[in-house]
Amino acid sequence: MHIRSVIIGGIVASLVIGMWEMIVEAVLPGGAGFFGPVVAIGATVVRDLQGSSNPIPFDGVAFILGLAGHMMNSVVLAAVFGLVASRFLHEGGKLVAAGVIYGIAVWAAMWFVVIPLVDPLMLNLNGIVFLIGHMMWGGALGLLWSRLAPHAQEHGSPASA
Template sequence: MATQTSTQTALIADLDHWKAGVIGGLGGGLVFGILMSMMMPDIIGGATPGLYGLSGGVAGWTIHMAHSAVLGVVFAAIASPTGYDETLGKSLGAGIVYGLVLWAVLGAIVMPAWVGAVLPANPPVPNINPMSLVGHVVYGGVLGVLYAAFTAE
């Protein structure tokens, strides 16, 4: 009796999962950051660096990309052992769901609560922002695709 196993061939390189998570997170963060800079420039230039007592776009971009890389590693830690990295489609789907969860928890609750605690702004909690939702879903989708492209089983 023959058995079949599912294998994935990396499109670009066969990296450790955490490294692929960093690359995917940075790629997703770059695309999300560009969208944010165009649609919500006050977030990346003011609110994001303000969380850490800083100001300005360079600080905002640096923090945003650091968050993106760390969250990419978290994605890898979840996707790899659960099998959601076995195919490009599964990884893309998992990335989109991950982006939705990040938006619901971090974007809608944690970020506005933190901003309200450290800055003079008083955003609503939860802050249901459709542009933020789109950005987080795009982040997750790009993360999922790049993660799959850089991993192999």
């Protein structure tokens, strides 16, 4: 596994979904608010925020924990993607498509299993926006993996230039 690809792919994909979630939740009627998605992630640790309604109130500690937690999760999930994708896929388009499918799988696992058990405040977020965000996350991850991973150099991607 190419650690540089995992870290860069995970962090950049995390920024893609994070910006999407924050902007859309800020403009949606009844949305969680601009900082809501990040604070909701931090509410996994800052438990007094559980039960809050939208817009989710800002909490500095939860915000910092949310940023760190989201990036960490994204890098770990990027590593899983890299382990699987590097064995089977080497073409950019297929990696992007696989990333989108992986994003949907991550969304389903998070939305229906992990979040209700660990951080119910996250269910205040719009589920469709969350799904689209995870598809964008996976697509970005697949695109970055196609450009940064070691196989990219073997197949003449721009990363080899």
